[in-house]
Amino acid sequence: MANDLLEKLLHEVALGKINVKDAKKALEGIDLEKDDFQKAVDFGVFTEAEPGTVIKATISPSGGSALVSLIFVWGIFWITYWSGTFMYGLMNGWDQQQLSYHIFITITTLIIIGIVYQKWVLPDLIVVKHERKKFIPEHTKRKVDKDWYEYKV
Numbered sequence: 242m243a244n245d246l247l248e249k250l251l252h253e254v255a256l257g258k259i260n261v262k263d264a265k266k267a268l269e270g271i272d273l274e275k276d277d278f279q280k281a282v283d284f285g286v287f288t289e290a291e292p293g294t295v296i297k298a299t300i301s302p303s304g305g306s307a308l309v310s311l312i313f314v315w316g317i318f319w320i321t322y323w324s325g326t327f328m329y330g331l332m333n334g335w336d337q338q339q340l341s342y343h344i345f346i347t348i349t350t351l352i353i354i355g356i357v358y359q360k361w362v363l364p365d366l367i368v369v370k371h372e373r374k375k376f377i378p379e380h381t382k383r384k385v386d387k388d389w390y391e392y393k394v
Contacts, residue, residue: 303361316354323347
């Protein structure tokens with residue numbers, strides 16, 4: 242009987258009805274009974290998520306590294322320096338070319354920090370449930386001819 246349930250679990254994992262994590266959790270350290278199998282299937286797999294909820298998110302592993310923190314501290318220091326000297330030059334009537342250089346360096350430093358933030362701090366993957374249309378419109382007049390292929394499993 243346990244083999245039948247195990248084969249059923251493996252078959253449903255192969256079909257994509259159950260993900261591998263839930264199957265491993267169901268098989269971990271206990272005898273697989275029919276009720277436990279059904280609980281593992283019903284919980285987590287077929288539970289509908291509300292639109293807008295984060296289903297899966299993986300954080301970039303290097304987001305808290307010392308190098309990223311050093312680049313942020315470096316960037317904040319230079320942004321403060323260049324914007325401060327820009328304000329000082331603006332108040333004291335510096336040349337327009339000098340002031341534009343200070344603005345350019347400030348914006349360039351902001352862009353560098355933004356690139357580092359996007360590359361090494363933001364999550365690599367976020368899957369969010371959202372609502373979609375529940376039907377695919379048919380573009381042909383005849384039901385026999387369709388614009389897509391139907392794959393049978």
